Structure formats: C-alpha cells, structure tokens
Amino acid sequence: METPPAVRARGITKCFGEVVALDGIDLDVAQGQIHGLVGPNGAGKTTLLGLLLGLAVADSGRLDILSTAVGRALAAPEGVAGFVDGPGLYPSLTARQNLAALAALRGRDARTAGIDDVLDQVGLTDVADDRARGFSLGMRQRLGLAAALLTRPRLLVLDEPSNGLDPAGKKHVHGVLTRLAADGTAVVLSSHRMDDLEALCSEVTILATGRVVFSGPLSKLAAENRELDYRLLTSDPPAARELAAGTAGVHVVGSAAQWRGAEALVVRALVPALDELVAQLVRDGVAVRELAPVVSPLEAAFLALTEQQETGR
C-alpha cells in the first residue's frame, strides 16, 4: 500500500485584501522528504508555510496534512512543528529554560522531555544556561529548531532556517534535518540560498507571484533546463579548447579564464553533449580535473522560470 503524503494541497488560494498571495497552489510532500520552497520576495512562501503550521487558513482549496483535512479553524495540525518569521522565545529565560517552559506547556516533565538531547543535536549544549536575550540570530534559529524537535514532529516547517547560521551552525542544522528525514519526518523549508536547497532537498517547488512554476525532483529541474555554462579544468587547456570547439552541441564561451590559479575553459552545453566532450578528452589522454556549472542548475532554472513568469504577466 502506498504511504499517504505528509502534505497534499490542491488549488490553495489566499488573499490579503486586494493582494493574491497564493493563487491555486498544488503541493505534494512525501513522508521523509526534505522539500524546498524557493521564489522571489513576495512570492508567497511564508504564507504557504503559515498555512501548513495552522497560523492562517486558506480562502479556498483543499489542504491535507498527515492524512487529515485542515478545517476552517486556526489550529496547529497534530504532528506539525516549526516556525515562520523567527522562533518565538522568552528572551529572559535561558535556552534550557525556554525548552523546559515549552515542555511544561505540553504537560511534560522537563527532566524527561529530551531537552539535553535536542540542545546537543543543534549544537547549543555549551550555551544551554545562557539567556536567549544575548543569542545571535543563528543561535535563536537553532534554539527554535530545538523547540520544534522537542515535539517529535512528523512534519517540520521552517522559514529560512539557514538565516544567520555560521558554517558550524549550518552543519548542525543540515545534519538534524537529514537525520529527521531519514527517520520518516517530512521537512518543508523556504530559502533564498540555492546551495543550501541543493545540498538538502530532494524536491523543490518554485513559486512566483503566488503560483507554482515548477514542483518536483531537483534532477528533473536540471534535465529540463536549457543549456548551462560549465567551468572545465584539464591537464591540457589548449587541447581541451580544440576538442570542445570540435564537439557537436558544445560551445566555447569566451576565452580561457584563470580559476584558482589554473586556466579554465567555460563551455555551454546540454548534458549529453558535455558527456561526449568528457569521453573525448579521456580518449585523447586529457585529464579532467574539475567540471562544474558556473551557475547551479537550480539557480539557472529559478532565474529562467521566474523571468518567464514576470514577462508573461
């Protein structure tokens, strides 16, 4: 039997006065999936996340969360945790006290609630007894995530969770989210950071002006995309340039440029033509030392799809 999705939205519309924030949104998020929401400012990401958290209700459409239809009343659906617009914390309490207060609100004993464990998971053990007032944005984000983890959610909803995180903080947060998903929790998060989304998400939804312009696996996005520019570093740049120029479907873009002290070639191609070039380089004994898109497939698709939407309005 197929497992029911964590989120199933059909034709969701939400207006604020004259502003149509969401305009007929369909969204499917499977259990155990990390699903990214991406879109320009004002595209409707926070509004959609707010609906998943029960902070607002849709004007029309159908929303099922963890197999339960969301009704007209404002209420956090059972099994859902997360935050939009930053986590709600008590500034005068320490990190540990914040979590204990939350556990108490849920009728749980602070000693058995798993507070030490969630603090450890998000990397805040060392500052557990410091007041939240003095926390940086990244530390507040991590404490908000710890608070959400305390409820053992089956759907975790996060608005820009990487905001303000330093590399160590990001590593903790990415690790937590990846482990949660491996254990079957669905995660829906928004981000403007394409590299974070590519590192974390198996599927993304691109929103523009309240509409879905793409939803599906990242691999599909890359494959559907137009030609990309790739930076190519080899053991023999002149030979690589000659081979690239002679490979059908590969275009050498501009002149060879320096990249980290080496001479790089930038070529524009679809993936099959690029594969052919790499095979040819290997046949000719030219070693490929680095081959990477100049702009990531997600970013390229994001720009192309949102520009299309803007000009088509």
Ligand SMILES: Nc1ncnc2c1ncn2[C@@H]1O[C@H](COP(=O)(O)OP(=O)(O)OP(=O)(O)O)[C@@H](O)[C@H]1O
């Ligand atoms: N409470 C509200 N009252 C009035 N308009 C709102 C409200 N919340 C959102 N909007 C409007 O709805 C639209 C979508 O906003 P939303 O915050 O969901 O976008 P977003 O994609 O999260 O943007 P950003 O990337 O800037 O956070 C915007 O035009 C915004 O001005």
